[in-house]
Amino acid sequence: MKTSRISSEERARAFKSARKQEVNERQKLNVRYHVEDFDINDRPRRFLETFAAILKHTNYRMALEHFIRMSAKCSRCAVTCQVYQATNDLKDIPCYRSELLLSVYRRHFTVGGLIKGRLMGNDYLTDEKIQEMAENFWNCTACRRCSMECPSGIDHGLITHLGRFILSEIGIAPRALVVSTREQLEGATGNTSAIPVPAMIDTLDFLEEDMLEEKGVAIKFPRDVEGADYVFFPAVSDFLMEAETLMGIAAVFTAAGDSWTIGTGYFDGINYGLFYSDRILERVVKKIDSETRRLKGKNVLIGECGHASRSAKYFLPTYCGGKGAYPVINIMEYTHKIWKEGRLKLDPNVVTEKVAYHDPCNIARQRWIIDKPREILKAFCRNYVEMTPTGENNICCGGGGGTVSIDEIRSYRTTIGGRLKADQIRRSGCKILVAPCANCKKQLRELVEDQKIDCEVVGLHDLIYKAIIFDDKLKIKDKAKDHEVVEE
């Protein structure tokens, strides 16, 4: 699948840096994202020390050793990379990006490289190479589609992840992610959107009243319920931006009658560690574990968010007890289960527009959840269309890998990162695009706005909320009317 090449005007807009020249000079760094001031001295040495420490305590060496022996430089990955397809810049080929770090590993951490370096006296890691990595690794959306096409099995997403991790340890990481993470791990509010607990509770109270008025049912957001089956961690930004998704989820639980809760001790599923730091990844995952433990919950339930789901599903067992860790379930799995059991009824006459489903990379790439949301959608959306390619071969929204949270690169994301996705949306002709991921939703909304596509981006549970049919016994018939009377 190919996309049109960007024009010179689009290129200029996409690559325009929001950083001031004086900052570039002060930080000796020329990238498009903002970076907090850091120690600029002796960067190559500090990079190598960090790399060595990470190799010592992790499993990356196994992969790097394998990859440097396997790489065939066939360039199949170039065809699948949506960034390269848009820019046509050879430095955006995933294999080239990986080689930036693999060459450092080969030169400084293998016997052959060390001997060659001694004899030839060249290829020592330089500031220029660090600069190139800092720029190149954040061009990638970490969608890992290229890895699916590599005959050698090289996971370019893993190498980008490691490269970002090392860079972050020497102080080079997007400010937007670092500031949010600092608030989440060390701030007063303890979440990435800096929402104080009283404000979160106010929001939930308000939404409950809204739902009572709209549906005539007492739909609740249970808080701090001990022993609940599911402890819920949405992307915390949903409390600010995705009220309908949250209402849909609460409505589903009300229809099913299962126990769930939101913990006021910690209620953020976002884990930017997956994008740039294993240390952050571990610390955030442990917060989820400890809140679930505090509430004596049985399962960790992640809301509509790809990276939050993947980071919890795959790393809660890693950092919090292996097989004994809490089971992690994505909300779509739960909703599908109760729909299959006949506990969720949906009106097929509510959503009549053409609907398509976007697979979040972090959910579909490992073939985790692909068919379940489609089965639900097809059951009540009469005009459902499929985009191709899809499922594990899906095309990324263009804001993956944490780039969506970097507002200063919006034009890059919507011109280059999401260009192929925009083509795909246009071709499908859908008027409603379902994206069950907070990151994808933000990116796709900006994409359809900037690319002028007539399409509304919603969550799966936004549509479910519209179409849900409650049992009559759940309805508090006069309650809604009473409310109207009081308000009048």
Place this chain on the structure above:
Amino acid sequence: MDSMLAFARGPLFRFSLAIMLLGLARILILDLWSAFEAYRRAGDRILPWRVMIGRSLGWLVPIKRVFSNRPIYSIFSILFHIGLIIVPIFLFAHIELWKSAVGISWPALPYKWALWLTVTTIICALALLIGRTISRTSSFLSRKQDFLWPVILLIPFVTGFFCAHVNISPAVYRLLMLIHVFSADLIFLLIPFTKIAHCVIMPLSQFIATLAWKFPPDTDEKICVTLNKKGDPV
């Protein structure tokens, strides 16, 4: 020349073969050992075996992959690999050599099949070399060895083709045969030290790429201590 040929077919062949086998065994064992160590250290040892095996088989027998991406390159590459594996092992003359060198033998490929497979391999090697040179992306990514390997591999195939299938004078035959055997010995010697080592570790690729995401627990603390960052703010 005859003594050189005897040397190349005899001691040098056995030496090259030994280096290749030992080198490949070393790489395979190192790969398996590091995978075992990574698995042992991993906090989460649940692996998606079905997905990993499915993807591995999908790449070892990449029929489905041919038309998904770069189809012409893929077809040439697959045929090239088939020729590379089958001709050196199943050609009648090679089996005789194996028999005299290591004392074992097996059924040979029919003459016509061997001829066509040799020709196909030569054509594919040339096509891959040309493709790598003219493809903007491949030529940009390629290292020296990526261009050199098709050429090195062509030498024994072309010389072997002339020796086995073309009427040539005995002097030319001996010269070509000498080049043929020496180049084959050189290939054996180089295999473990270059990208051709993928011939033994390729089946592990999907497994290692998946296992690589299975991190060890408590690395935050350990890395902090090593980098002297304990207590530092985010």
